Amino acid sequence: MSNQQIKFYQTGTLTVGNRLLDKAQRSVQATPDRSNSLDSGHRACQGCGEALGARFAIDAAMRATGNKLIAANATGCLEVFTTPYPESAWRIPWIHSLFGNAPAVATGVAAALKAKGKTDVRVIAQGGDGGTTDIGFGCLSGMFDRNDDVLYICYDNQAYMNTGVQRSSATPPGARTATTMPVGPEPGNDMGTGKFLPVIAMAHGIPYVATASVHDLHDLEHKVTKAMGMRGSRYIQILVPCPLGWGLATHETIKAARLAVECGLWPLFEAENGQITNARKIRRGIPVTEYLKIQKRFAHLMKKGAEERVGMIQAIADENIRKFGLTVHGA
């Protein structure tokens, strides 16, 4: 799949047209023979960005591998809403072991395939941001360090959603979660905290690291496809807004993801062997307040007296724009 950026935006709706592209350029989801690896009927909340991201990512990986794919899943929303026994929404061989060991389990799967000479079958590990940046971080770093042949996908909804929206180390500064309530003079998640795992992944020098977002599914599919064309450890972190945890209207998942990218808080880029190779320029720069104000988790920052904190968040976005070279198109 090429990385031709789709230019057919309908002004105002913020949706992207796919139909006007050449057939070869259309997304995997636009084809009737897509694998539907994550089947309908699972129990995600309405408007769940994680369900959407996973379906697009895994279908793209299936296409790229000729349907020869095995997935290891960390504990979290994606695991719980897809496999309430005896149902399973997965049409691919899939294993869930624990919250913190998905990378190790995937390494084991890859090692077994190698030992058996089944080099055509490929492996994906997946988990939420908590399973990835916190409890599974050691296993993930180990997997990167050994350069095991696994694509790890982190569905980043910026908190522990499955247990009721608690803070993870990917929760953005200022956000309200169940463990960072807006109480007292410095409300929400502490400023200056959190990890941006994509750059930590890059520091391991692995073949491929990318960020993606569910608002640009064409780009997301492209990155997954590209990753599956490589061997060794690869890492993609996808921003997947969570209506429940973010306090978003269920139809605003895609919009929230787009605004996160457009304001600079979620830089879209690719890196190979530790070096950034491509960063997606922002199309229409917007202030962070546009993004913050549609989410209840930032409602306390929209009140009088919180201007300084909003300013700090704007500074983070500005720094991303500078650091990753996201300068607004034409600016």
Place this chain on the structure above:
Amino acid sequence: MLKQMDGSLAVARAVALCRPEVIGAYPITPQTHIVEGIGEMVKAGELENCEFINVESEFAALGVCIGASATGARTYTATASQGLLYMAEAVYNASGLGLPIVMTIGNRSIGAPINIWNDHTDAMSMRDAGWIQLYVETNQKAVDVHIQAFRLAELLSCPVMVCMDGFILTHAYERIDVPEQEQVDRFLPSFEPVQALDPDSPMSIGAMVGPEAFTEVRYLAHHKQLRALELIPAINEEFKNIFGRDSGGLIKTYRAEDAETIVVAMGSVIGTIKDVVDELREEGVKIGVLAIRSFRPFPASCLREALRDAKRIIVIEKSFALGMGGIVSTNLRTALGNSTTPICSVVAGLGGRAITRRSLHNLFRKARKDELRGTYFLDLDCAVVKRELAREREKRRSGSTAENILKDVGVVDAANPF
């Protein structure tokens, strides 16, 4: 072939003969030499199609085994002590998923205070995790039982721990009869998983299960353990036929037929106990030994049968449940039901303290005079304990217990500790 080697290398050889396909390796004393040994063999190309993976923690080591086993590979790892606790969550998971992983435990105590020497606290902490737990008395048995363990694990689709005493066995050089590859191949067919991750026939492994099925799932895991009660002796019989040695089974008795006193224990201490029993038999004392080789499943009916005529049972155990007492004896008491035979629970050898023949002689003398009651701590230095208790009473900030005791027993110069 007879060879002089240490227990760890002997186990490494035995595991290699079982043709493992994936090994997760992480060091912890005293099991390090096992994975080092296998790693070297893999590097030297002595094992075909084997992936040796140096992981970043024990938690990952078992994670790797879980993934590999679920993909249909024969998998192995080894650990001990803190390492076993560090992988605890995965230990339960591996058995819950029914994955036939084999893991050696080089038994070692658990800190704090940190202590690298042998006792059984580590394996006992996982006794209810759904793994089969086999204890070995010698390095030859360690070799043989590992080969049996793969067979058992794969027949049942259940993980198996082979527990061997750290240092006492792992680091002891002995003459070992290393089986021939053809013999092992005859005994151990290739691994046929009951469930496997396979794109040609996809399945979900590790789904979420609620109250409607959890009890049944657990019951079936228990049922597997009960089936192992039959399989363990049967596999040992088959092993005997091919290799000519009796190394496994559920229990093993020695001079116990007419014994009034039977000493029950697990692992390498059996050797010392046998020597003492031989000495006491010379004096006409009717005493015998019973080695528990399978602690999980617990061979209740075998034990009832073997201990039926005993007048007195002494359990020597290298671990205990704090706030409760001996673990093996508690299990044994349950197994014997309403039998009135007195059972003395003797906690011994903690943190590597030697269990000497002299201590055992004293102990058995006391037992014969019916002077042992409840839980007895072999060679406990009561004066030291009293002194520390007094210190705690006198001073609110009395300091670290372990360091105080080291000063009291004179390991550290009390006046000049550094």
